[in-house]
Amino acid sequence: MIRYDTNLAAEYYVLSCLHRIGIAAALTLGNKKGVDILVAREAGDAVTVEVKGVAERFDWPAGNLGSRAPARHFVALVCYEGRIDDPEMPPPRVWIIPFTDIDPFLRDYPGGRRNVSRTAVLNQGAAYENAWRQIDPAIKA
Numbered sequence: 001m002i003r004y005d006t007n008l009a010a011e012y013y014v015l016s017c018l019h020r021i022g023i024a025a026a027l028t029l030g031n032k033k034g035v036d037i038l039v040a041r042e043a044g045d046a047v048t049v050e051v052k053g054v055a056e057r058f059d060w061p062a063g064n065l066g067s068r069a070p071a072r073h074f075v076a077l078v079c080y081e082g083r084i085d086d087p088e089m090p091p092p093r094v095w096i097i098p099f100t101d102i103d104p105f106l107r108d109y110p111g112g113r114r115n116v117s118r119t120a121v122l123n124q125g126a127a128y129e130n131a132w133r134q135i136d137p138a139i140k141a
Helices: 006-020 118-124
Strands: 024-027 037-042 045-054 073-079 093-098 106-108 114-116
Touching (some): 006 045, 006 073, 114 118
Parallel strands (some): 045 073
Antiparallel strands (some): 024 037, 037 045, 106 114
């Protein structure tokens, strides 16, 4: 079985998209930090993005999902739709959800496992798909 650095690929994909639409963003480094990307909208106005990536059409693990500033935090859900190993695949699907809106998509399971439900996102999250404007309302994406 081939292992993929799915979350790293997802973080760089989101970072690339942000730069392509004119948003100043920087990748943070470290593990288990809850902030993957820092976005500077204007001087003194920054928000954070937590990226969750999956290679297949699965739920996104969310056991460490959290924020100290929920109103200034976003969750980017990236799915490679089972084709992460194909560099010619279409872009992955991405949903940008404000952290304050994430609760309806969360599912808790025995043993303390928590996921963002793919089914819930597909059924109720259409407004968040490719919603880059959530991160910076000044952009036209």
